Amino acid sequence: MSTAATALRSRHLLGIEHLERDEIDLILDTALAMKEVGSRHIKKVPTLRGRTVVNLFFEASTRTRMSFELAEKRLSADTLGMTTTGSSVTKGETLTDTARTIEAMAPDLIVMRHASSGAPHQLAKICRAGIINAGDGTHEHPTQALLDAFTMRERKARLQGLRVAIVGDLEHSRVLRSNVFLLTKVGASVVVCGPPTLRPVGIAEMGVEVTSSIDRAVEGADVVMMLRVQHERMKGLFLPSMREYFTLFGLTPERMRRAAPDAIVMHPGPMNRGVEIDSEVADGPWSVILDQVANGLAVRMAVLYLLAGEEG
Ligand code: CP
Numbered sequence: 001m002s003t004a005a006t007a008l009r010s011r012h013l014l015g016i017e018h019l020e021r022d023e024i025d026l027i028l029d030t031a032l033a034m035k036e037v038g039s040r041h042i043k044k045v046p047t048l049r050g051r052t053v054v055n056l057f058f059e060a061s062t063r064t065r066m067s068f069e070l071a072e073k074r075l076s077a078d079t080l081g082m083t084t085t086g087s088s089v090t091k092g093e094t095l096t097d098t099a100r101t102i103e104a105m106a107p108d109l110i111v112m113r114h115a116s117s118g119a120p121h122q123l124a125k126i127c128r129a130g131i132i133n134a135g136d137g138t139h140e141h142p143t144q145a146l147l148d149a150f151t152m153r154e155r156k157a158r159l160q161g162l163r164v165a166i167v168g169d170l171e172h173s174r175v176l177r178s179n180v181f182l183l184t185k186v187g188a189s190v191v192v193c194g195p196p197t198l199r200p201v202g203i204a205e206m207g208v209e210v211t212s213s214i215d216r217a218v219e220g221a222d223v224v225m226m227l228r229v230q231h232e233r234m235k236g237l238f239l240p241s242m243r244e245y246f247t248l249f250g251l252t253p254e255r256m257r258r259a260a261p262d263a264i265v266m267h268p269g270p271m272n273r274g275v276e277i278d279s280e281v282a283d284g285p286w287s288v289i290l291d292q293v294a295n296g297l298a299v300r301m302a303v304l305y306l307l308a309g310e311e312g
Pocket of ligand 1: 064269
């Protein structure tokens with residue numbers, strides 16, 4: 001019989017792919033305790049006092065960046081932030097030189113978002129600090145999948161046996177990849193749906209059902225997770241028109257009625273209203289989209305604590 005993890009095995013969180021099931025459970029259970037901290041009158045604990053966390057965001061972010069920053073403050077860490085604009089990256093400094101410069105200031109953790117898949121792995125090879133991947137290209141977004149799992153577990157009291165439909169721009173989605181790794185590890189059944197032009201090679205080999213019919217994907221689903229159409233990553237002509245995309249793949253109240261009666265709707269954000277999701281669904285009774293944002297804070301506190309706290 002395997003024993004439960006009491007610590008993460010790596011000093012980095014680069015993805016879900018190489019996390020063990022007991023490590024996922026440990027992060028989700030720790031996040032539950034962190035959520036309790038957020039319900040107190042004084043929402044701050046001294047857990048990371050004297051630790052330094054650097055937030056490196058080379059790509060736009062609202063939710064991930066703000067929740068990491070708030071999570072670090074709630075744990076009493078010293079924090080520094082850097083975005084591409086206003087940094088020496090605009091003068092042509094390489095990622096390696098930027099990382100070495102930051103390393104010289106001896107941070108304990110570096111949280112990084114980058115447009116290139118594998119950029120956090122490159123940092124992990126040259127830095128003594130622990131690296132947290134806050135989204136790398138089309139590869140992984142591990143804390144997003146963890147907060148999604150936390151939200152599903154909060155609403156459904158389980159992950160094993162859930163039917164999860166993930167619909168949208170599959171090709172460009174790091175959220176898809178991290179969620180598929182996580183959900184298949186915990187015994188959920190996953191169906192993915194998107195236009196054939198936006199379907200990554202090898203998706204069928206990841207242990208999921210693949211369909212081009214949103215009606216089929218949503219049928220009986222406990223969770224419907226919509227993915228953003230990532231216009232900024234599309235160089236070619238992937239879609240004829242946004243109107244046609246919404247007709248074929250948009251989530252409407254009518255389509256939601258095919259799901260399980262107590263189904264929930266998720267979206268990692270930011271949303272393209274009227275493209276992948278109807279506002280009536282995004283703001284309706286099925287939606288847990290703002291719960292995902294709130295839970296992101298607890299999950300990121302848990303990850304920071306497990307990587308840099310006493311046990312980290
Ligand atoms: N879900 C997500 O990563 O959102 P941001 O791009 O706003 O951080």
